[in-house]
Amino acid sequence: MIPKATPATRAAAIERLGAFLPRAGHQYRRDRNRDRGPGQHSNVSGLSPYIRHRVVSESEVLKAVLYQHTVASAEKFIDEVYWRSYWKGWLEHRPDVWSRYLEQLRGSLRAVDTDRGLRNACEEAVTGRTGIEPFDAWAQELISTGYLHNHARMWFSSIWIFTLKLPWELGADFFLRHLLDGDPASNTLSWRWVAGLHTRGKTYLATADNIEKYASTRFFADGPPLGLTRLSSRADPLVEEALPAAVPLSLPEPVDATSGSGLLLTEEDLYLDAPLAPRAVALWMPSAMHPLPASDLVSAFKAEAGQDALEGARKRWPQAREGSALSSVPQIVDWARQHALEQVYMAYIPQGHLSMQVAELRQALIDVDCRLRVFVRDFDRLAWPHATKGFFQLKRQIPRMLEALGLA
Ligand SMILES: Cc1cc2nc3c(=O)[nH]c(=O)nc-3n(C[C@H](O)[C@H](O)[C@H](O)COP(=O)(O)OP(=O)(O)OC[C@H]3O[C@@H](n4cnc5c(N)ncnc54)[C@H](O)[C@@H]3O)c2cc1C
Structure with a gap:
């Protein structure tokens, strides 16, 4: 099925939210990891381009979900919405990670200009001509639709880093420029997480078995797709200079409206x-x-x-x-x-x-x-202070935050 261009209006966002609501509970928990291909992603919400630009707010999405589901049955979906806040809050505490990424990106772009081998390899990757069929399909899906399923993003970034051995920041930049939900925090930090830079030493390895398990209808209907035997069997973490210490959050105080x-x-x-x-x-x-x-x-x-x-x-x-x-x-x-x-x-x-x-x-x-x-929106003010270590520190606070927002 050829996907239609995603309309960017609030009306379209509300329609998409409404259509997804019945599936936000146990169905989401059961099916959310499956990548079924362009135009077939109804097992996830597809709300990210709207949430990214706050065309809809996280609070109103969760309010609508909790109108139809209990907190327990919608737990997975609620967690995912808070993953976004976790990344946003974490980067607020570590602004250097963003400036370091930009600096490294500029360096890698200069290397692409001067190193023909790197330039060709990058060109093959971003135009979907590596010969690793699923990877090539994801590159083309991203370019033509502006969206990739979460699992596809994980597999793609892992293959980019550990099989193709390309600089991670060039892959992150490719995503950021093509994703309708392209977000400095979620994107940069997810790439860093796959590379073993976020949770030091812990990487994400894409394997043929895992791709078959969660994308079988998309890629394995006529037997194994080409190129998966090339996938790296190792994912040795990337290393970098230690990051500067986290900075305390300094959010502005609530403001009183005045005229003029x-x-x-x-x-x-x-x-x-x-x-x-x-x-x-x-x-x-x-x-x-x-x-x-x-x-x-x-x-x-x-x-x-x-x-x-x-x-x-x-x-x-x-x-x-x-x-x-x-x-x-x-x-x-x-x-x-x-x-x-x-x-x-x-x-x-x-x-x-x-x-x-x-x-x-x-x-x-x-x-x-x-x-x-x-x-500052209450949603951010409540969540970001808990985004200093791992996600589970923030997750523990979710019931309290939902209550404070009047959503529980
Ligand atoms: C390498 C990589 C890069 C990514 N880059 C981005 C990005 O630039 N912008 C972005 O919004 N997400 C990014 N993600 C996270 C995630 O893949 C997308 O948010 C999700 O696929 C969006 O689809 P959806 O709206 O159907 O999600 P659903 O599964 O329906 O989730 C609902 C909402 O929760 C949030 N969410 C879900 N999963 C995650 C997650 N893992 N991390 C953060 N928020 C999440 C999104 O706002 C999403 O709309 C990235 C993940 C990886 C592995």
Whole structure:
């Protein structure tokens, strides 16, 4: 079945959530690990592109799930939603991991320019011409749909690192630029986890048996696919210089809304709930954020999601001035001036490409007597402090967090 392009609107997200809800309990627990191929992923929610940009919020997804299922029967799904928070929170404590990744990526991109062998091997991998049939199919699925099943992401990254022996950060970059849910925390840290850099020394090895067990209908219907005998039987952990110590979280205090304020939506958080009735709404959508550009599919998805959020904002806050998409700090400053804004509110920007520009924006606004005020969603404020070690430290807190959010 040829998958349709994923619509980026909130209406589409709510429809997808509604369609998935009956399957979010024991069915999800039983079937979620199966990779059935493009257009056949109904055993998982497919909500990640929407959750990634907060077209829908984690709280509303869990609220809808818990309306139909008990916490016990939806435990697996709830855990997965919190895996995302775990990665986000963990990277907040270790911002150096993101800057180190970017630095290594630039180094590897330079190596690709100068080393023809590496360039050819990368080219084969990202265009699906390695001869390892499942790997090639995943590369093509990613490029044509912007999505891969979680298990496929694990197998793909493991084969990239341990069989093809390519630099992990080039694979992570390939994912980040092509996934509709491409996320600095979930993506970078999952690649690091597979490589043995997250849980030191513990790697993930893709095996033919495991691929057959969970993707048999996709790849084994006519016998074993080509190339699986080439898979590495070893996954020796990558090593790196020790990371700097974790930094304490420093989240801004809750803010009180004041008049004369504007709301700045970003691709990190398009959820239309803010502690103010804004005088003006705009969308910050920087044009270039990677050393290499995102795929057309990803750019189109983000643009549509942003426009849809602006339209939603018009209905939600009819008093606010017509919003527009702004791509640079000077444009935001002009917008603040034009509407005589004393304050610009924005949902917290977690570690990633955009967070690196927040200090510049704050200063530029101060220069025109406007303050940047940042609010943090309760979901993040509750979860991130528990993301300092392994996931299970955070998991233990889930019942308490659900209760604090009024969801239990
Ligand atoms: C190498 C690698 C790279 C990844 N890169 C990303 C990425 O860039 N962005 C991203 O959102 N996820 C990433 N993941 C996690 C996971 O694969 C996707 O979130 C999941 O496949 C999305 O599909 P879904 O919405 O159908 O998930 P479901 O199974 O329906 O899960 C529901 C939601 O929980 C969250 N979630 C589920 N599994 C995970 C997980 N393992 N880690 C973090 N959150 C999870 C997602 O928000 C997802 O929408 C990556 C995993 C690996 C192994």
